Amino acid sequence: MTTTGREQAVVLGGSMAGLLAARALADFYERVIVVERDELPAGPVHRKGVPQSRHYHTVLLRAGQVLDSLFPGLVDEFVEAGASMPNLLLEARFRLGGYQLATVDTGSLAIQLSRPLLESMVRARVAALTNVKIVDNCETTGPHFTDGRVTGANVVYRAGGRPDLLEADLVVDATGRSGRAVAWLTEQGYPAPAEDRIKVGIAYVTQLLRLDPNLRPAQDMILVGPVPGRPNGFVYAAQEGGRWILTVVGMAGDHPPADPEALLEFVARSAPPDVLDTIKAAEPIGDPKVHKFPASLRRRYEHLRRFPEGLIVTGDAICSFNPIYGQGMTVACLEAEALHRCLATGDTDLAHRFFAEAATIVDPVWQFNAGGDLALPEIEGDRPLRTRLTNRYVARLQRIAQHDPVVANAFIRVIGLLEPPTALTRPGILARALLGGRSR
Ligand SMILES: Cc1cc2nc3c(=O)[nH]c(=O)nc-3n(C[C@H](O)[C@H](O)[C@H](O)COP(=O)(O)OP(=O)(O)OC[C@H]3O[C@@H](n4cnc5c(N)ncnc54)[C@H](O)[C@@H]3O)c2cc1C
Known part of the structure; x- marks a missing residue:
């Protein structure tokens, strides 16, 4: 531990971002309070x-790698707890832009477990740190100024409703999308960050299923993404406890219904027949659950000139x-890794340095997603020439990735955030895009 006079940090919000930030802070502060x-439930329970x-x-x-470096052995513990780890793309099927990625051993293993199990296991590791409470x-x-x-x-x-003040050298706000940091800042006379939004009009409907082991599909995960003209898709994946999760997604208002029978009809619009058969043969566990997500939202903290010390x-x-x-x-x-790096080089200008690093993490992901969203004519938004050209190139690569294992692997690495989207324009891939396109 390198605390160098840092006594206490407080993290607001104990979900994934808060827990990961606490893990980073624990290396620098005498005490960390989340x-x-x-x-908080003792085990893997929704809240x-x-x-x-x-x-x-x-x-x-990429998350698998970072989690295993922050909490050594955690991925093995996931497997012991029942997580499935399909080999991409031998035991997982991805259909992107209407084309199925080639069946190839990429050497990468996906990690599939329910969100409550994941969070409860990360929380247990954080709670076990002697200086974290x-x-x-x-x-x-809100923060105290x-x-x-x-x-x-x-x-x-x-x-009992008892108020208290938790003193801190640093407060980390991890209260999520609906957190009130912007209001806390403006109430104190600080400017609000500019916001970028992409209206995606998404609805999720999820049904848990139990499968007859004899009817198990050849893959442990099947993902079908949206395409122009059909802005919906689904993922069907094995999880712990012998359960399967079917999450159906529709964008731009093309929303899946929550009625179980109607949901199957909706899935039939995108599911390959063999997959649809196994979904139909499965036994539902509980009722379908719905979640709405109107727009992607980015707050540009990195552009703020004035921001209070002691907060990120x-x-x-x-x-x-x-x-x-x-x-x-x-x-x-x-971002937890970035926070660790920023703290390792001192406290001066911490918030600006952290937001600048966070922006370099968020930028390529936001841009790539915006490109993916705007590839669907159903999504509103400007499509400058660069976006149109990029989307044409990506669509061409997806077509080639059906047959070309190198291009398929490149997609898996970019989607998995192991590599930036620019990896898809490296000379080797560019050449395959040109030659593959010509030969077909
Ligand atoms: C439908 C859906 C599917 C998703 N699928 C994926 C996926 O496949 N993979 C992936 O990586 N991400 C996925 N995400 C995103 C993922 O859920 C979040 O990125 C992740 O939870 C990290 O968010 P967070 O910790 O910043 O905030 P949140 O998870 O929103 O947590 C905020 C926490 O702060 C607490 N809190 C809020 N206000 C206060 C307060 N005033 N005082 C104290 N505590 C407070 C809340 O109770 C909560 O625990 C998905 C999101 C959605 C909506």
């Missing part, structure tokens, strides 16, 4: 503050990505 409004947990949550390849049933009403600097967090313990913001509170790309938790992992 404040969470919900009552009110994370309603999206009922829906499919992928742990991208997680306080649940405790709501923050002294002479324009944040010096702690105001909280209210939900049992992380996770979905900075950027809430279109969930169909499954990147939010990976970006939270990368």
